[in-house]
Amino acid sequence: MQVNTAIVNKIIRFSSVDGPGNRTVVFLQGCNFNCRYCHNPETIGACRQCGACIPYCKTNAITLVDGKILYDRDRCVNCDECFHHCPHGSSPKTERMTPEEVFEEVKKNMPYIRGITISGGECTLWRDFLVELLTLAKNVGLSTMLDSNGTYDFSKDKELMAVVDAVMLDVKAFDRSEHEKVTGIHNDMVLSNLRYLAECDKLFEVRTVAVPELFDTKHTVYETSRLLHEVGKQEGIRYKLIKYRPIGVREEYRSYETPTEEYMNQLRDIAYNNGMKDIVII
Incomplete structure (x- = not known):
């Protein structure tokens, strides 16, 4: 029988910014996006x-x-x-692990954590691994969250959603052509997931990185918050607005300017006027 494994980039034992409460965060290797402003390009390839x-x-x-x-x-x-200096967007520090091996690391942090969050890269590229690992976590009472770019059709996977308490979803850009410019891939599934997860109360947080020189960030924030207002779930969902920063970004994409506080406050006001209550700027 084939052993279920995933390539693990790193495990952060304690984090207070990746979901509610203190959490252990597991970063899985590999991503199907190639975001120009990616702050962790070493997680993209194997x-x-x-x-x-x-x-x-x-x-x-x-x-x-x-x-x-x-x-x-x-x-x-x-x-x-x-x-x-990696030409393939990877890291030599990764390790192939089974769900049981990862969970052994998670258990070392109990009872000081509220739950676990699986991030990446893009964690849903390791779907079967996710189901096993999150099941282990649920069995001992830990809450479970995913940090996803939204390209996996969550609505078609009841088994996975049964062990996922909530998802933190990236909306890189709202406009289809701008999303392709930013990531190399269109966002049809991302927006479908935004609606689905909100409607079934499994959308904890939406994240947008503000890069005004790259795409119309104000339009993205407006349309994203408007869509959440449309499904009537905007008050229970956090909108995290993230400043672009050049730290960790590949050299060819470091020329973008970091948005000013004034600009970020304008984004916050746009989201607030569309009914968002929990808005965080970082």
């Missing part, structure tokens, strides 16, 4: 064992043995030079 990162590791924490990358966590000083 390691190809090419060794291109090795010359940039100052502590010899990365080696290539028999065609396979080996990573020594004890030697690593987290300088991230390996990320910055």
Whole structure:
């Protein structure tokens, strides 16, 4: 029988910004978007064992043995030079793990966490892994959340939704052509998921990164909040408006300006005027 595994980028033991309460966050590797402003481009692709990162590791924490990358966590000083020089949008620090192995790490943080959040990359690329891991979490009373770009059709997967308490959904851009410009993919499924998750009370948070030079952010915030108002669920959903920052962004996309406080407040006012009550600017 084939063992169910996923490639894990990292596990943050305690986070207060990835859902309600203190949570353990599991970041899975791989993404079907290629956002120009991606702040974690090392989560996009799988390691190809090419060794291109090795010359940039100052502590010899990365080696290539028999065609396979080996990573020594004890030697690593987290300088991230390996990320910055990977030609495939990946990391040599990833690890293939089973749901049981990940959950063993999660259990070490109990009883100091309220739940777990699975992020990425795009976590739904590992659907079967999600079902098993979240089932383990639900069985011990932990709340379960996903941080998703919204390209997976949640409405067609009752088994997955049965073990997901809520989803944090990215709306990169509302306009279809602008979304393709930002991510390389259209957003038809994203907006369908926005409506579906709101209607079934499983949409905890909507997130939009503000990059005014790249797409019409005001239009996105207006239309997103208007759609939530249309389904009558806007008061129970958080809208997180995130400033673009160049930190971690690939060099070719670092020229965008960070929005001003005044601009972010304008976005907040747009969402508020459409009925959003819980609006966070970061």
